[in-house]
Amino acid sequence: MKSISNSSPTSERAVRPCRNSIRWRGGARARAVLIVLRDGDKIIGPRFIQLLDGIEVRGSIRAAAHELGIGYRHALDWITRAESLVGEPLVQRRAGGTSGGGAVLTDKARRVSRAYRRVNSSIYRLVERAEREILDT
Numbered sequence: 001m002k003s004i005s006n007s008s009p010t011s012e013r014a015v016r017p018c019r020n021s022i023r024w025r026g027g028a029r030a031r032a033v034l035i036v037l038r039d040g041d042k043i044i045g046p047r048f049i050q051l052l053d054g055i056e057v058r059g060s061i062r063a064a065a066h067e068l069g070i071g072y073r074h075a076l077d078w079i080t081r082a083e084s085l086v087g088e089p090l091v092q093r094r095a096g097g098t099s100g101g102g103a104v105l106t107d108k109a110r111r112v113s114r115a116y117r118r119v120n121s122s123i124y125r126l127v128e129r130a131e132r133e134i135l136d137t
Contacts (some may be wrong), residue, residue, distance in 0.1 A: 033123065052064075054068065
């Protein structure tokens with residue numbers, strides 16, 4: 001029989017709880033998150049919503065991408081894939097130049113963001129209830 005060692009990759013580094021995870025009893029943590037995929041690519045999820053938030057605040061795809069630590073091209077491709085999925089523009093872009101470029105969210109993007117947050121909030125509440133259902137059976 002193989003012995004189980006107390007040493008694990010997590011025991012040698014500081015363990016940071018996942019964002020939005022819920023503390024369960026016994027030191028356990030749980031989380032669930034909605035990620036919409038198309039052809040294996042992540043299209044809409046928490047990071048995409050953060051990208052939209054950044055565009056809303058900064059008025060720039062480049063600045064929002066930089067804030068998330070992703071490249072401008074990656075952000076632009078991500079937006080394009082999401083627009084293809086929802087069938088409408090999510091970001092209105094203005095080309096740069098002497099007056100500078102910029103970007104603003106469309107009403108559709110704001111509705112998508114609100115709906116995503118609403119659904120994710122429901123998922124969070126489900127994870128809270130799941131502790132009783134799973135651990136008390």
